[in-house]
Amino acid sequence: MKIRLATVWLGGCSGCHMSFLDLDEFLIELADAVELVYSPVVDVKEFPEHVDLCLIEGAVCNEDNLEILHKIRARTKVLVAFGDCAVTANVPAMRNQLGAANAENVLQRAYIENAQDNPSVPKADGIVPQLLERVLPVHEVVYIEYFLPGCPPPAARIKSLVAQLLSGAEPKLEGADLKFG
Amino acid sequence: MSKRIVIDPVTRIEGHAKISIFVDDAGNVSDAEFHVVEFRGFEKFCEGRPFHEMPGITQRICGICPVSHLLASAKAGDALMAVNIPPAADKLRRLMNLGQIIQSHALSFFHLSAPDFLLGWDSPPAQRNVFGLIASNKDLARAGIRLRQFGQEIIEILGDKKIHPAWAVPGGVRTSLSKEGRDKIRAWLPEAFVTTNAALALFKKTMETHQREIQLYGNFPSLFMGLVAPDGSWEHHGGKLRFTDSSGSIIADQVDPQKYYEVIGESVQTTSYLKSPYYLPLGFPDGIYRVGPLARLNVCEQMGVPKADAELKLFKKLGRGAVTSSFLYHYARLIEILAALEFVERYMDDAELSSDYLRADAGINSLRGVGVSEAPRGTLFHDYTVDRNGLLQKVNLIVATGQNNLAMNQTVAQIARHYVKGKEIPEPLLNRVEHGIRCYDPCLSCSTHAVGQMPMHVQLIGPEGKVLSEVARG
Numbered sequence: 001m002k003i004r005l006a007t008v009w010l011g012g013c014s015g016c017h018m019s020f021l022d023l024d025e026f027l028i029e030l031a032d033a034v035e036l037v038y039s040p041v042v043d044v045k046e047f048p049e050h051v052d053l054c055l056i057e058g059a060v061c062n063e064d065n066l067e068i069l070h071k072i073r074a075r076t077k078v079l080v081a082f083g084d085c086a087v088t089a090n091v092p093a094m095r096n097q098l099g100a101a102n103a104e105n106v107l108q109r110a111y112i113e114n115a116q117d118n119p120s121v122p123k124a125d126g127i128v129p130q131l132l133e134r135v136l137p138v139h140e141v142v143y144i145e146y147f148l149p150g151c152p153p154p155a156a157r158i159k160s161l162v163a164q165l166l167s168g169a170e171p172k173l174e175g176a177d178l179k180f181g
Numbered sequence: 182m183s184k185r186i187v188i189d190p191v192t193r194i195e196g197h198a199k200i201s202i203f204v205d206d207a208g209n210v211s212d213a214e215f216h217v218v219e220f221r222g223f224e225k226f227c228e229g230r231p232f233h234e235m236p237g238i239t240q241r242i243c244g245i246c247p248v249s250h251l252l253a254s255a256k257a258g259d260a261l262m263a264v265n266i267p268p269a270a271d272k273l274r275r276l277m278n279l280g281q282i283i284q285s286h287a288l289s290f291f292h293l294s295a296p297d298f299l300l301g302w303d304s305p306p307a308q309r310n311v312f313g314l315i316a317s318n319k320d321l322a323r324a325g326i327r328l329r330q331f332g333q334e335i336i337e338i339l340g341d342k343k344i345h346p347a348w349a350v351p352g353g354v355r356t357s358l359s360k361e362g363r364d365k366i367r368a369w370l371p372e373a374f375v376t377t378n379a380a381l382a383l384f385k386k387t388m389e390t391h392q393r394e395i396q397l398y399g400n401f402p403s404l405f406m407g408l409v410a411p412d413g414s415w416e417h418h419g420g421k422l423r424f425t426d427s428s429g430s431i432i433a434d435q436v437d438p439q440k441y442y443e444v445i446g447e448s449v450q451t452t453s454y455l456k457s458p459y460y461l462p463l464g465f466p467d468g469i470y471r472v473g474p475l476a477r478l479n480v481c482e483q484m485g486v487p488k489a490d491a492e493l494k495l496f497k498k499l500g501r502g503a504v505t506s507s508f509l510y511h512y513a514r515l516i517e518i519l520a521a522l523e524f525v526e527r528y529m530d531d532a533e534l535s536s537d538y539l540r541a542d543a544g545i546n547s548l549r550g551v552g553v554s555e556a557p558r559g560t561l562f563h564d565y566t567v568d569r570n571g572l573l574q575k576v577n578l579i580v581a582t583g584q585n586n587l588a589m590n591q592t593v594a595q596i597a598r599h600y601v602k603g604k605e606i607p608e609p610l611l612n613r614v615e616h617g618i619r620c621y622d623p624c625l626s627c628s629t630h631a632v633g634q635m636p637m638h639v640q641l642i643g644p645e646g647k648v649l650s651e652v653a654r655g
Contacts, residue, residue: 011221015244015344021292022343024330025323031312041292042310061221091241094226106222114224114577115456117448117465152244152344 003166004052006038007082008072010065011092011135012058015152016083017041020055022155033166049075053165055082055148059089060136064129073142078165084151084180086138093135103131146171149180200614201452202597210598224576232258232571233351239563239578240345245288248281248336249556249581251349252418253563258351260439260550261567262543269536270353275418276528277339277348278554279521282417283373284332285557286474286514286521289622290380291325294511297619298387302612309612324376328518331373335525338362353540360535367529370522377518381492384512391508397599398617399507399592402427404460404470405479406584408555411435413482415489415520417555423480424460424470429502431480433462438553441562445579457586458579469587472559473621474513479503486527489520507592507620514557514622545571556581558622582623592617 009017017040023030037051038044047068054076060066073079084090095102112119138144148161157177164171203212223242227235236254240247252274259266292311300309300317308316315322333343339358340346348355388395408416409423422436422444436444446461446468460468470476479500484490496516499509528534545567552563559581566575596617600610 013241013244018244018344022333024326028315031315092221095222106225109225111449115449116446120449120451122451122454
């Protein structure tokens with residue numbers, strides 16, 4: 001039976017997903033071993049039940065991120081914090097240093113000061129999600145089984161972890177594979 | 182009294198965009214909006230940091246085209262120091278940008294868009310993706326994967342990493358092209374040409390059977406903007422700005438990118454985190470312009486390399502004046518891959534790329550500097566204001582995809598007007614509307630949706646906010 005794999009993308013740059021695509025021709029082999037049940041690269045409407053393994057890219061930045069993360073945890077056996085933004089909140093969390101009003105401040109700069117026509121902060125209920133007060137790494141929101149650092153993790157590191165998980169072994173990351181950045 | 186249809190790509194998660202379609206009482210589509218729902222705040226949280234850090238930080242805006250931010254940021258640094266960088270550094274930056282154009286365009290074509298043409302608009306959604314392509318045509322999928330890989334390898338050969346290389350710096354670059362790197366690129370080029378020619382042949386066949394899509398997918402008059410060389414040739418990293426209109430006439434030329442703010446304004450729509458830049462002299466929204474491969478081919482007079490120039494001639498025949506159909510972004514993208522390969526090939530015989538004079542150095546000589554580069558999906562601006570110690574006081578970023586925001590809105594409306602009538606929402610509409618957006622290969626990290634099929638959820642909402650009908654594809 002194929003492993004049911006999902007990959008998701010919260011607040012981040014998509015670089016970890018691009019690194020996943022850097023698996024290149026290994027993707028063709030992977031297609032025989034896993035069923036990709038949910039991912040930006042496949043067409044599935046709702047995060048499904050009974051997922052075996054989910055790679056989570058990105059930090060938790062807004063209400064939409066928060067809501068889906070709880071859903072993912074409830075429906076998945078093994079979660080991997082995929083890349084530095086998921087592991088530490090990394091670059092998206094740079095706004096946290098601006099203090100309590102950071103969300104307001106970043107919106108002010110982009111949509112009021114850097115606009116010539118209709119300067120106003122986007123707000124539309126049900127359309128544009130509100131920013132959280134603080135950007136969080138995923139493990140501050142839900143329990144995470146494994147951490148895969150890197151900005152992004154190089155394809156070889158992703159391959160090594162996925163191969164270990166597929167073989168049923170307890171995955172080990174050592175030495176250079178624990179490097180951030 | 183209008184009704185509103187919301188297309189929500191289960192954005193709860195990877196979806197960072199939604200679409201609303203407004204329907205009038207007669208059941209006709211009156212308008213549409215494209216909403217981007219992700220925002221991280223780089224323009225503010227970079228304040229106070231030294232400008233030397235910016236290439237490293239800002240490329241984290243986007244993992245699909247990090248090199249664009251890396252280069253635009255390094256160029257803004259060049260402007261703050263008011264230096265001319267060594268010629269070898271300029272060539273090496275260009276080589277990396279060509280690598281990025283190849284990988285990003287290959288991703289857009291093979292991994293994302295080809296499944297629609299090749300497997301069919303109405304093929305089962307579960308297969309209409311790159312894995313479906315692997316299952317149905319392994320050789321083509323492998324060739325596409327390897328073409329993207331070739332672009333990524335060029336980036337890694339120069340910068341040590343495929344994604345987020347710490348390589349370009351204000352004043353130049355850190356390393357030159359090694360002999361091993363040169364040999365590897367040279368050996369791979371023939372295969373890359375074969376794949377690109379095959380893709381061009383495939384797309385030409387697609388155009389024969391997709392006349393309706395060419396007519397309907399974002400086919401309207403607008404301005405076009407891109408960088409051009411002093412002689413009007415295609416540019417991707419240097420040169421100055423040119424605007425043309427849909428008749429092909431030049432309306433502004435050789436505009437200094439340092440003064441982009443004299444020709445470009447930004448407008449906010451409160452229903453989206455993506456701002457809409459417009460051509461200032463025409464105001465908002467009349468100043469709608471498009472950027473990216475279609476625009477670059479429209480504004481330039483020649484590519485500057487023979488194989489791509491032959492294709493450009495064919496391309497230009499597809500329009501009266503400018504080529505105005507956004508469906509033809511795909512064709513333009515393939516022509517740019519071909520041009521990029523020819524320029525890479527030319528660089529392989531250039532000894533200067535091995536030079537060790539790679540970096541100019543200086544303190545702060547200008548308190549404001551703008552860096553501009555052609556990202557795969559359009560012109561990218563980084564505008565930094567610093568204090569005398571080089572600490573950032575203000576940052577403004579105009580990303581490529583934003584500049585296509587108005588055009589993406591019109592494209593969605595045009596497709597919806599054709600396919601939506603009354604309260605019925607035909608299921609295949611979803612993929613077609615999606616494809617309208619995909620033509621632009623949007624990358625807001627945003628790429629979010631660009632990567633693959635957006636799962637879609639459409640609601641037809643009446644004037645009182647009540648859901649009248651609903652359709653989902655999953």
